[in-house]
Amino acid sequence: MKIENTKAQMRKGVLEFCILSILKKGEAYPSDIIAQLKSSKMIVVEGTIYPLLTRLKNGEVLEYRWEESKSGPPRKYYSLSSKGKELLVGLDETWNELVQAVKLTTQKSSS
Amino acid sequence: MKKTVNINLGGIIFHIDEDAFEQLNAYLSRIKSHYQEEEGCEEIVSDIESRIAELLQERNIDIISTAQVDTIVEIMGNPENYEEVEEPLKSENENSNKKTKKRIYRDKDNEVVGGVCSGIAAYFDIDPVIIRLLALVGMFAGGGILVYLILWAIIPAAKTTAEKLQMKGEAVNAENIKKTIQKEFDNLKTTVGNINAEEHKNKARNIFQKIISFFLNIIGYIFKFIGKFIGVILLIMGVSLCFMIVANLFGSTTNMIHINGNNITPLNLNQYFPLLFNGTKLSGISIVGLVLFIGVPVVQIIWLAIRILFSIPKQSAATRTIMASSWTIGVIILFYVGSMTATHFQSESYDTVLLELECNSDTLNIELSDNDYFNTHQRSTSYHFDEELNSLLTTEVYLDIKKSKTDKFELEIKKSANGESQKQAKINASKIDYDYAVEENTLSFSNYLAIAPDEAFRFQALELIVYVPEGKTVYLDHSVKHFIYNIENTSNTYDERMVNNHWKMNRSELDCLDCN
Incomplete structure (x- = not known):
């Protein structure tokens, strides 16, 4: 088993969670999301985000609306759907549980 | 001077160098083909196009060059690098498919003679006894022993754990297929009957595919074996030719070449060259010509042999051109030397x-x-x-x-x-x-x-x-x-x-x- 795979697996679920968390504060268009994820080093290459957004949208977790831009191409502003909000609540809980669990496990095994 | 092309990215017009355009186009079609099986592929690509348009616009360039496209590709990344966010199930499946791609090996753990039958049985995931019975029938029907010996010679034994897993890799696959079907069932809420039909179809296809790939595997081994054999022969040939050239040019007497078939007359160019070119200055240049004329093919033979045996990369176009032109120069030199020498016989x-x-x-x-x-x-x-x-x-x-x-x-x-x-x-x-x-x-x-x-x-x-x-x-x-x-x-x-x-x-x- 490769370490890279493990890392990717861990990142996978967390990335979705991060996107939903970003959108919790209000709607955003992909470049905004990318900027935030990049600054927190969640992603390296920008292309990563697009298939994910499309999947989330197709899974009815996200919705979007078009908005004209003065300076560039029209933008898709994404926001959480009601289903997405529910999912995020669930994920928040799971995340906290996981953090607790990992903390406990790693502390125990390191002491 | 470069030709520029006008393109429309996300509704905005850009001027772009022709080669930069080719590059960008290739990048986008790579993404497209990567996601072509995915729902919303068009959407993903057009979203990425929009982002590229945005990035290009930020840079405020008149004409986009290949350097800019390189930067864009670096920022956006190649689709292979997005893999980490593939849907978990799909990527797991893909990974395990890659890891457990079946290959045929001899099963030394369950061997009776050479492990050929048990290896084949493991490949098809059936009881080795069945294959052994078939083999026994084959031996009595004639030719079976030969086929067995050939298979024994060309199929490698599964020695490492990885090879043993590859040999039996099927079990993991079946589980994955089942999982996939189960998941499909949950998602699509199809009927139980449908799943069974699906499962049957999958199984049938798998056996058919297995038989085909089994033979491809065998043929692959045969070709590999023949290839290596040819490689060894070529290597021996090349190396002995090399020795011959060196011996003839610089060495002492050798009886590898005969000037006359009846007598074993050693040919040593050091002795014969003065005889042929005495009083002329052709001797040195003719050695250069000979070395190029014979040496280039010999070097190519050795290279080919090493390539076959150790799978080193192909020669670059430049190397091949140099080789071909060196050989041509050798021919020209020999032709010149030959015609000059001929005048001394007129x-x-x-x-x-x-x-x-x-x-x-x-x-x-x-x-x-x-x-x-x-x-x-x-x-x-x-x-x-x-x-x-x-x-x-x-x-x-x-x-x-x-x-x-x-x-x-x-x-x-x-x-x-x-x-x-x-x-x-x-x-x-x-x-x-x-x-x-x-x-x-x-x-x-x-x-x-x-x-x-x-x-x-x-x-x-x-x-x-x-x-x-x-x-x-x-x-x-x-x-x-x-x-x-x-x-x-x-x-x-x-x-x-x-x-x-x-x-x-x-x-x-x-x-x-x-x-x-």
């Missing part, structure tokens, strides 16, 4: 000496003198380079007998050679070193002539003409058998049959005295 001339032979009897014996260099019992135009004498020896010696115009035995030695002019040819001929002796009414001549040290080889040859007075006799010893050249006689006896006999000169021709 004229032929003679150097003749006429001597009186002392003979007290009425009969003159003619025989060959013994020597260390050539067998006196056979004749073939052979060359021998003698290191002690430092000269080339050749058996270009011919004997003729004619009627003497006087009443004495006479001997004419006619040396001939070629040269770039008549004059030079005559000089070359006069430098031929030749031995003969007359003792006790016997003429014994040498069956070879020597090309004097530091002289060039120019088709030197020698004709001995013995003039016999009318009424006198010659005896031809057996040893001269192969050196007689077209002696006229009354009975029209062939040259080789004239030996061991006495011949008397009548008015114009020889008459046999003791032929039967």
Whole structure:
């Protein structure tokens, strides 16, 4: 088993969670999301985000609306759907549980 | 000067270099093909296009060049790098498919003879007993043993754990397929009947695919085996050719090349080059030509062999061009050397000496003198380079007998050679070193002539003409058998049959005295 795979697996679920968390504060268009994820080093290459957004949208977790831009191409502003909000609540809980669990496990095994 | 193209990215027009356009286009189609099986593929691509448009606009460039496209690709990343966010199930499946791609191995853990049957059984995921029964039937039906031995030879044994897993990889796959179907069931809420049908279909397809890939596997091994075999042969060939070239160019005597098939005559270019190019400056350049002409193919053969055996990368186009042109240069050099050398052979001339032979009897014996260099019992135009004498020896010696115009035995030695002019040819001929002796009414001549040290080889040859007075006799010893050249006689006896006999000169021709 490769370490890279493990890392990717861990990142996978967390990335979705991060996107939903970003959108919790209000709607955003992909470049905004990318900027935030990049600054927190969640992603390296920008292309990563697009298939994910499309999947989330197709899974009815996200919705979007078009908005004209003065300076560039029209933008898709994404926001959480009601289903997405529910999912995020669930994920928040799971995340906290996981953090607790990992903390406990790693502390125990390191002491 | 570069051509630019106008493109529409996310609704905005850009000017872009033609090659930059090709590059961008290739990048986008890579993404497209990566997600083509995915729902919303068009959307993903158009979203990425919009982002690229945005990035390009931020940079505010008049004409987009390949450098900018490179930057964009770096920022956006290649679709392979997005993999980490693939849907978990899909990527797991893909990974396990890759890891457990089935290959056929011999199963040494369950072997009866060589593990071939158990290996095949593991491949098809069936009981080895079935395969063994089939094999047994095959052996009685004929040819089975041979097939078994061949399979034994070409199928590698599963030694490492990884190979054993590859051999049995199927189990993991089946589980994954089941999982996939289960998941589909949850998602699509299809009926139970549908799943069963799906499962059946999958199974059938798998067995069919397995059989096909089984044979492909076997054929693959056979070709690999043949390939390696050819590789080894090529390597041996190439390396021995290499040795030959080195030995011939720089080394001492070697008997790998023969100038004449009958005699094992070592060819050493160090000795032969001065003979061919003496007095000209072609020697050095011709070595270059030879090395290129023979060396390039040999290097290519060795390269090919190593490529087959150790799978190193192909030669680059540049290397191949260099190789091809080096070889061509070699050919041109050899052609030049050849035509220059040919001019040194264009004229032929003679150097003749006429001597009186002392003979007290009425009969003159003619025989060959013994020597260390050539067998006196056979004749073939052979060359021998003698290191002690430092000269080339050749058996270009011919004997003729004619009627003497006087009443004495006479001997004419006619040396001939070629040269770039008549004059030079005559000089070359006069430098031929030749031995003969007359003792006790016997003429014994040498069956070879020597090309004097530091002289060039120019088709030197020698004709001995013995003039016999009318009424006198010659005896031809057996040893001269192969050196007689077209002696006229009354009975029209062939040259080789004239030996061991006495011949008397009548008015114009020889008459046999003791032929039967």
